[in-house]
Amino acid sequence: MKADSTIKQTGQQRPYQEVGTLLRNLIAQQQYAVGDRLPPEREIAERLNVSRTVVREALIMLEIEGLVDVRRGAGIFVTDMPAEPSDAAPAAVTSDSAAGPFELLQARQLLESNIAEFAAQQATRDDIIKMRRALQIEEQELVSDDHESGDMQFHLAIAEATHNSMLVDLFRQSWQWRENNPMWTQLHSHLKDTHYRQQWLTDHQQILAALIKKDAKAAKQAMWQHLENVKNRLLEFSDVDDINFDGYLFTSWPLNHLNS
Known part of the structure; x- marks a missing residue:
């Protein structure tokens, strides 16, 4: 070469x-x-x-x-x-949604961890109820191996819990870019099973627990870790030469920084 x-x-x-x-x-x-x-x-x-x-x-x-x-x-x-x-x-x-899947995920990690932090301070009882309903849908879809609408509804409910329309719009736009991105779709075609969705549900439950407690730092950390887990799972299936490859697009923000 x-x-x-x-x-x-x-x-x-x-x-x-x-x-x-x-x-x-x-x-x-x-x-x-x-x-x-x-x-x-x-x-x-x-x-x-x-x-x-x-x-x-x-x-x-x-x-x-x-x-x-x-x-x-x-x-x-x-x-x-x-x-x-x-x-x-x-x-x-070459469209506006031409960002690579890991670049998109990096942007989501930066955006949604801060959204979760703010949502923990703003969330109302109705917001928490909406998140719980989203998790119920996610659990049902996990059993039936159906679509993943509960995933999107949960993340959207957190954005809406900020009660900031600009943050909600930013979240919706980032999700739409993901949905319309052929690179993201092609990467996901390498996932041969849906076992990863159980981990996402567990992650979501941990995020919700932090939001219920109004623990902004824990909510931010839980969301960051969730999207870190998503990235690691996709990277696990991205390499064709080394099954132990654990490379990163960028140096991850060490989680202990969030506790300082």
């Missing part, structure tokens, strides 16, 4: 799009053929001096294009040839 040692962000593309464009062009230039195995994620990341989650997002982009197949435990294989080298990102990921 011949490439510049460092990806420099141009401002026109996100980092994962630049990496994806480079990999697509390498395939188009026939350095790789259909059926060939690409280098491991770790090797690509080291050669391009980018994080492995950026590489993973680039591979998701190429999966959406139908150019590669990411097989957990086996590797990354070329499945089709692009028409010709190009510097453009595919149309599927």
Whole structure:
């Protein structure tokens, strides 16, 4: 794999799009053929001096294009040839919702942990009742293996408990970006079971317990940890070379900082 040692962000593309464009062009230039195995994620990341989650997002982009197949435990294989080298990102990921899934999750973690902190100070009895109902829906959906509407309703109820319409709008927008993001959908396609939803329910119960006590610090920490757990679960399924990979998009805010 011949490439510049460092990806420099141009401002026109996100980092994962630049990496994806480079990999697509390498395939188009026939350095790789259909059926060939690409280098491991770790090797690509080291050669391009980018994080492995950026590489993973680039591979998701190429999966959406139908150019590669990411097989957990086996590797990354070329499945089709692009028409010709190009510097453009595919149309599927050039919309306003083109942020990578881990970038979206990072934004949610920063936003919703602070929303939970404020909600703990503002929540009314009716707000708590609404959160409890959302958890009941989540429990029912977990048993029936149905949709995950309770998840969204719980997070929305917390935002609404701030009684700040701008925070509610920000939450709704971030969730809508997630729902409309093809990168997020493609990443979730690698989740082969729904066992992770039990952990999300447990996380939600801990968040609710802190909100009921009006413990702002605990609510913030519980929400941060919940979305940290989501990130770790998705990263667990994001690597195809090392089942013990536990890399991060960014250095997580140590939870003990919240207790100081």
